[in-house]
Amino acid sequence: MTKKILFFFPENPFSNRAGNTTRAKTTLTVLKKMGYHIDLVGAAEIYKSQNDTTDIDQNIVDHLFLIKHRPLKAKTSSAYWKHKISKFYKKPNEYNHLLTDFAKQEFSDIFNKEKYDAIIINYEFWAGLVDHESMKNTLKIIDTHDWITLNEFYKNKSLDIGKRFNEEINNLSKFHKVITISEDENLVFKRFLGEKVINIPPSFPSHFEKSDGDKKYDLIFVGSENIFNIQSIQWFFDHVYSLLPPNINIVIIGRICKHIQEKKGVTLIEFAESLEEYYHQSKIAICPMLEGTGIKIKVIEALSYGLPIVGTERAIDGFPSKTSNGCLVNDHPEIFKDQIMSLLLDQSYYQDMKIQAEEYFKNNFSEEKAIEKWKKILH
Incomplete structure (x- = not known):
């Protein structure tokens, strides 16, 4: 029965x-x-x-x-x-x-x-x-x-x-x-x-892609409009965004978009029925969390697509392992920017981090x- x-x-x-x-x-x-x-x-x-x-x-x-x-x-x-x-x-x-x-x-x-x-x-x-x-x-x-x-x-x-x-x-x-x-x-x-x-x-479920191909977006951030996400994305735009090259393409999805002004190279999508196409079109997920408790669902979801993560130290709260997990974390804006650029400019390094992200996901979050x-x- x-x-x-x-x-x-x-x-x-x-x-x-x-x-x-x-x-x-x-x-x-x-x-x-x-x-x-x-x-x-x-x-x-x-x-x-x-x-x-x-x-x-x-x-x-x-x-x-x-x-x-x-x-x-x-x-x-x-x-x-x-x-x-x-x-x-x-x-x-x-x-x-x-x-x-x-x-x-x-x-x-x-x-x-x-x-x-x-x-x-x-x-x-x-x-x-x-x-x-x-x-x-x-x-x-x-x-x-x-x-x-x-x-x-x-x-x-x-x-x-x-x-x-x-x-x-x-x-x-x-x-x-x-x-x-x-x-x-x-x-x-x-x-x-x-x-x-x-x-x-x-x-x-895992959604790993065998082939990378050309991606529409360099960075993706997914977030609701809770106070922690608002603080996080404001920190990113106040301290990191201006350090990035002007040709960077960023997509931001969720109600967090209500709290972001239009900016060059930034696509705002307040609601998406499915995130799958956007993750597949993106190279790196960012998670610049400053506060908040618990494991970050957005990080696990990005890992399920084999995306490397660049985040602050809060991004990997609750992880069984703080290293070899597909995530690069640092709270300093300049280093945060450097981690993004190292993944975008070094294809070999990007592939290593992608494999790391997939393995860590399979071993912990499947x-x-x-x-x-x-x-x-x-x-």
Whole structure:
């Protein structure tokens, strides 16, 4: 009998919007290839705020459910008054205002209508969805995506780190298995939660090209409009771009384009249904990240196309190995520029780095590696 998974991810993982949605989609793809039936649950308020459609890939997901954080404003409804009254005596969740008792009940109602063999929750701040007694004996897995305390500290330097990290560990301890995607974060969480912590890095199918041929773009950068990407691309244009020759061609893809002015040699594409053609048309991927936590999905995706990476030291956060990984990293603008130029001008060196990128990807981030690890958790 085919097993069923209830998979919670707040946004639409098929939106092709950012690294986090790509990560969720690749996980769903892996689970489907393992033969599971999957029901997907999202947060209605987040779908609305992100202008997400309810379009899903029905070859991967069987059903989509959206949970609300409060009942409809029908004043004759008992659910409405129960929610209204609870607001007077119960504080809202400090770290996730959408995680209300009403949202938890909606999630448990979905769970209780079907027989699920496992629940997978994405993000620590949604952990409370599994608090219901009916889920006690079901395999519960959380995919952390990020070390949330550190991520929030980057955004708010006055954060009470001790209090937030205590909350994070308590939330993760509710689960039978805790998935990290970064080797660095795996080591941190293992110290507190032991062997239930398993590192499963992002995975993609490989798209290596046998022949390089002529490329339309010298550099490619893919990014959503989160604060870390905005800081990164501003640093690149403020400190590196002017050092490059004027004939360099750069393509930038994603909502990050809203924060970039038109410049010579720079093509801005706010949305692309598929990145494949752009990666195949590019020579080098750049990742000039200054802050941010966790492994960078954009770097793994570029490696899956055999592209060498030029980045800052943050670009290889979470990598099992900091060397021989297809990436050249340095935080100094002049050296960053030199690394780009050395790859563009020395074809032999470029080929060596390309082979290195492909080998590192195959050994660490292939779908086959991810399937092996998921089998150990689910079987």
